[in-house]
Amino acid sequence: MTTVTTTVLADGRELIYFDDGAAVHPHTARDTRPLEPRSPENTGELRFDALTGDWVAIAAHRQTRTYLPPADQCPLCPTAGANLSEIPDSTYDVAVFENRFPSLGPAVGDAPDNPVWGTGGRAYGRCEVVAFTPEHSGSFGGLSTERARTVIDAWAHRTAALSALPGVRQVFPFENRGQEIGVTLHHPHGQIYAYSYVPPRSAVMAAAALAYYEAHDGREALLGSIVAKESGSGERMIAQGTHFSAYVPFAAHMPLEIHLTPHRHVPDFAALSEAERDELAVMYLDVLRRLDNLYDTPTPYIAAWHQAPLDPALRPAGRFHLELTSPRRAADKLKFLAGSEAAMGAFINDTTPEHTAALLRGVSTAKRSAGTAAGTEGKVSIP
Template structure:
């Protein structure tokens, strides 16, 4: 069972230690060794502005220009605190830590934004941004974690999703990880983030609207994501692996050179709704997927790991269905796909790979450690 300890940093930001099951709970020492830094007061939130042309909100966060950018290892802000580096994490050791971002795109103030915006509408960028440190080790990546530690991270995602869902004004909670300099990370230390938005993001809105239409057309008996999962399993050609509670596949109309969707077999709106058994398997299968991705080429593959959770919207949430979208712009060992005119300006993606071939390579690739059985092409589990 994961032990969770809450404390506060010198400027009032919340920090939570999540201890591995069976560990000696090193995170508790963080409460006994408080943050003694002389930090300035927290800044006021940035701004959100409404784009009337697309009916989308845009966050303006100029205060983030001064955030930490690729510091040397001995000055890493999410390594444990030492005599020479008073970091964001006061404890001399820890398992997994979640804390409020010092340079948030959204928040720290909470509130609601206008329901009926028009051109010229703006307001405070309400919300919350958190950092999730996967390990006290400065080097490595999520794929190198053991299953016990990966399970602790899953528990942290679920816990924070449940807590952030309850904050006033929050409309969507989004856990994600950017891995690799080619993606644009600003810290090498293995970590992810969680954004709690005061609005439904554009991508979630599009997915949510399609899911709701399908749900209504089916009389509330079927979900879009669940139907897609069944279709992919029946076809088999794009399946990567299948488990008792989760399956992974390359989607039929993948946008990115490497794109994998990991979907629970049971409809749940978010990570907080998973059972203990489902969380156990998720830790295993997620590690398996990341190892397969890294085994494709001689060097680690940059990626974005995005957890799509149902928005906190009365219309969209009933049809919502948790799933992971794992993508990489890597189209060859020495080539990356950059968003050119068609993608960046028009949102019309042109993929440089075929989903069936990518799935075949991911099924065949060898991974280190125990893996789930790969899917059998053309034969659903």
């Protein structure tokens, strides 16, 4: 059973420790940095794009955020010596804290209703950082099954807590891995965004899921049907368990794309049973290690954990699932989102999902050696 300890940082931000089941850490250390108290008034701005219907967060204060610091100045390592980090305890397993440079929040509330051109408001919401391990080097795929399970419990805990905040309409845990993706801290970590609106991609998926759900009188969910078809075909399936299936989707957008979907219809991390969380820890590590062992250097990726929006009209049809994507289309090549993808949202995949699935099925699921994965910090060598 994961142990949870809640405390606060010097400026008032929340810090939560999640310890592995057998671990016992007192977490009595206090943040002694001379930080000014954080004020909800320092929340950024939300602006409405009338051309697309999108909300855009204007967060100019993030220009000063920490950028690729050396290991001895890492803000996610345990505090030691002169490095007074965001995590004051000298020992921890998993730590979650409010981002010091948030895109959204710290104030929470509702996004403006019935927006039109020129509409703006405060960028309500909350942004949290999830440190997967106290070790500065490595990656999620290098974690033990027990530690991966602790992270899943942390995601579930934070999903439930953030979903209960005023105005929050979507909770999105994710991980960016590799500088090619835009990572600014090498330490293995992820983030959680709690939005005051339903983001565009989530809205599109929610609408498709709802239409399918209603067309089948609430008896069948879209993702459930997709998993059944992928299982029946098998040509894009990578791994199957009792509770989850991992596969390359039929219309994969990216050269490397894997979906990990539960067999049961659940909306989010918090709704997973203990048995489902146990298997998810094993299968997620399986997927990440296949990805990492595909080439001689670690592969950059985005791990997007899609959860059902909190809107009561959309939530019944939404199914929790992982969408893991990478722009790596060969050992020495990356796919860049240029004109068609970036400007028009019209994706062109240079590989076939069936070929990608076959490659991933044949890859080892062994944990990558620390020297190979950690020493390159997730960088791909491009000639």
